[in-house]
Structures are given as structure tokens and as C-alpha cells.
Amino acid sequence: MTTTAITDQGSATGARAGATTGNAPPARRLRRGPGTGGGPAGERTPRWQIYLPLGLYLFFTLVPFYWMLLFALRPAGSTSLVPWPATAAHFDKVWNDLGFAVFFRNSLLVGVASLVMTTAVALAGGYALARFRFRGRNGFMLALLCSQFIPGALMLVPLFEIFRELALVNSLWSVVIAETVFQLPLSLILISGFIRNVPAELEEAAWVDGCGRFRAFCAVVLPLLRPGLIAVGSFAFVHSWNHFLFALMFLSSQEKYTIPVGLNYTIGAESVDLGALAAGGVVAAVPVVIVFAFIQKWLIAGFSAGAVKG
Structure with a gap:
């Protein structure tokens, strides 16, 4: 019994000494389980x-x-x-004979005006929602979100009556105002999220240095919102460029048509000129492709900034 006790004690002491001096046996390497390393047991997919x-x-x-x-x-x-x-005969036909040069100019005016108005109003409203606390703020945000479930077709008749009273029927401004109103809810929500990602301490530091609220916003916050503004503005432009319903409802003369309405009128009652229709589709698609090709870097950065709170 004494010999056994001494032997056990010696073994335990040796084990502790080995662990102290780093001579302990190496730990068993764990085997990768399923789903790691790209596949079962670490295999690559x-x-x-x-x-x-x-x-x-x-x-x-x-x-x-x-x-x-x-x-x-x-x-x-x-x-x-x-x-x-x-x-290039089909392009010459749609651009010169069918009036797509005028349609292109009208679509460009509507898209740029909607972009500017939507971004400006969303920037002001988004800053108020992000920085100020007031009664009914959560309810207002919920109403903005719920408004996205209302189809635009339900508002055509009321909007037409309003624009008729304002003498805006058959004016490009009717399309610009309608596009701005229907894009504002989502733009407000997105811009307010981008502004909340900018720490308020940056503005407070500018206030300490003598800047007012507007100057601090322009100097500190606005440069950090560039990805978000590009994301919101690009969607406003593309939506206005491609939207068909408002332009069809509020514009009645051919010199005021936008490209989607002009494409619709290339389809005749008895036949369809597929070459002209396809050429018009290319004319409508090229500006959108060019815009996204140039802004894709800022667009992805804007989505990333809106997904994570800084």
C-alpha cells in the first residue's frame, strides 16, 4: 500500500512538472465538423x-x-x-421620326427634378427624424412605412383633380410632384437611418467651435452622407425615368410625353414595329445602365452604411 501510494504521488508530481516545463503531450487536434472549411469535414465546395x-x-x-x-x-x-x-435605321426612325429626342429630354427633366426635390426634402425631414425627439415621432414613422403598401393607381383620380385645380395637367411639373410625393416616404426612412449612423458628438464638437446647427450639418454631417444621398438619389432618378402610370395619366400632348409613354405609342392597333420598339427600349435603358455603372461603388457603400449602426 505504501509503495503504491508513493508511485501514484510520483506520477502526479511528474505530470505536474511536465506541464510546468512545457513537456506535456500535445492536445489532440480537433477535426473540422460539417459546414466548416466550405464543406463536410473541411472539404472545399x-x-x-x-x-x-x-x-x-x-x-x-x-x-x-x-x-x-x-x-x-x-x-x-x-x-x-x-x-x-x-x-442604325431603327434608331434613326425612333429618334427623328417618332420624336424620341423630345421624349428623352422630357424624361431627363423629370428624372433630374425628381432627384433634386426628393433628396432635398428627404434630407431635411430625415435630419429632423434622426436628431429630434417629438410627440408622435414613432407614429409618423409607422405611417411612412404603411404608405408604401398603397398602390399609386388608387391615387390617380384624386391627384388628377388636384392638378386640374392647380392648372398643372399636361405639365411636366405634375409628374415631378407626383413622383416626389410617392418616393418621399422610403427616402425619408433611408436618410434618417443614414443620419443616425453619424455620431451626434461630431456635431456637438462643431457647436463648441462656434458653428451653428446648419453650418455644422453642412460641414460635418453632409460629407459623411454622400453614399446615402447617392443611393436615395439614384433610386429617385431611375423610378422617375421608368415610371409609366403618372406620365400617361397627367400628360396629354405628344410634345410632353416621356420615354415610357412614347414607347407605348409605338405599338399600333394592327401591327407592331419590333425594330423601332427595340431601338426605343435601348434608348431608354442606356442612361440607367450608365448611371449605375458610375455610382455602383457609392451605392454599395450606402447600403452598407444603412445596415450597420455606427
Whole structure:
């Protein structure tokens, strides 16, 4: 019994000494479980499982655009699946004969005016919602959110009556005002979220340095809101550029039509000029593609800023 006790004590002492001097046996390496390292037991996910779904999605996304370019560039009556030899006759027809130069100018005016008005009003209202606490603030935010569930078609008749009393029917300003009103709720919610991500201590430091509230906002907060303003403004422009219902309802003369309404009138009662219709679609799509190509960096940054509270 004594010998056994001494042996056990010696073993325990040796184990403690080994642990102290770093000679302890290495810990067993844990095996990766399912779902780590890209697959079961740490295996990498095969590339085809990533590229196949992405390729299918890209195919179904780009085929309609290719089909539109095909009809716009190939000669009338051709059945070739390749737009060669290419022709610009359809673009010349829609731009000069069908008046798409005027439609393009009208759409540009409506889009830019809606962008400026929506961004300016949303910036002022979003700052008030983000920085001030007042009675009914939560209810107001809830009302803004619920207004997004109201279809714009339900408001066409009341809006038409209002614009008729204001002598704005068949004026581009009627479309601009309607677009601004219907885009403001979501823009207010987004801008207020962006402003809340800017620490109020930055403004307070500017106040201490002698700046007023407006000057501190312009010097400190506004530069940090650039991604959010670009995100809100780009959606306001694209929505106004593509919207068909308001322009169809409030504009009655051809010199006031926007591109969506002009495209609608290229469809005749007996036949459809597919080449002209496709060329008009290309004219309508190119500005939007160019805008998103230039602002995609700030657009992604704006979404990221609105997702995480700083």
C-alpha cells in the first residue's frame, strides 16, 4: 500500500512538472465538423456548384437584353440570330421620326427634378427624424412605412383633380410632384437611418467651435452622407425615368410625353414595329445602365452604411 501510494504521488508530481516545463503531450487536434472549411469535414465546395447557378442567373438576365439589341440592330425582315450586318435605321426612325429626342429630354427633366426635390426634402425631414425627439415621432414613422403598401393607381383620380385645380395637367411639373410625393416616404426612412449612423458628438464638437446647427450639418454631417444621398438619389432618378402610370395619366400632348409613354405609342392597333420598339427600349435603358455603372461603388457603400449602426 505504501509503495503504491508513493508511485501514484510520483506520477502526479511528474505530470505536474511536465506541464510546468512545457513537456506535456500535445492536445489532440480537433477535426473540422460539417459546414466548416466550405464543406463536410473541411472539404472545399466544388467550383461548379458556385458557377453553375451564377451562370444560369446571368444567362436568364442577359438574354432579354440581347434579344432587344438583336431586333434593334438587324435589318427589318431579317431572321438572323446575330445582328450582322448591323443597321442604325431603327434608331434613326425612333429618334427623328417618332420624336424620341423630345421624349428623352422630357424624361431627363423629370428624372433630374425628381432627384433634386426628393433628396432635398428627404434630407431635411430625415435630419429632423434622426436628431429630434417629438410627440408622435414613432407614429409618423409607422405611417411612412404603411404608405408604401398603397398602390399609386388608387391615387390617380384624386391627384388628377388636384392638378386640374392647380392648372398643372399636361405639365411636366405634375409628374415631378407626383413622383416626389410617392418616393418621399422610403427616402425619408433611408436618410434618417443614414443620419443616425453619424455620431451626434461630431456635431456637438462643431457647436463648441462656434458653428451653428446648419453650418455644422453642412460641414460635418453632409460629407459623411454622400453614399446615402447617392443611393436615395439614384433610386429617385431611375423610378422617375421608368415610371409609366403618372406620365400617361397627367400628360396629354405628344410634345410632353416621356420615354415610357412614347414607347407605348409605338405599338399600333394592327401591327407592331419590333425594330423601332427595340431601338426605343435601348434608348431608354442606356442612361440607367450608365448611371449605375458610375455610382455602383457609392451605392454599395450606402447600403452598407444603412445596415450597420455606427
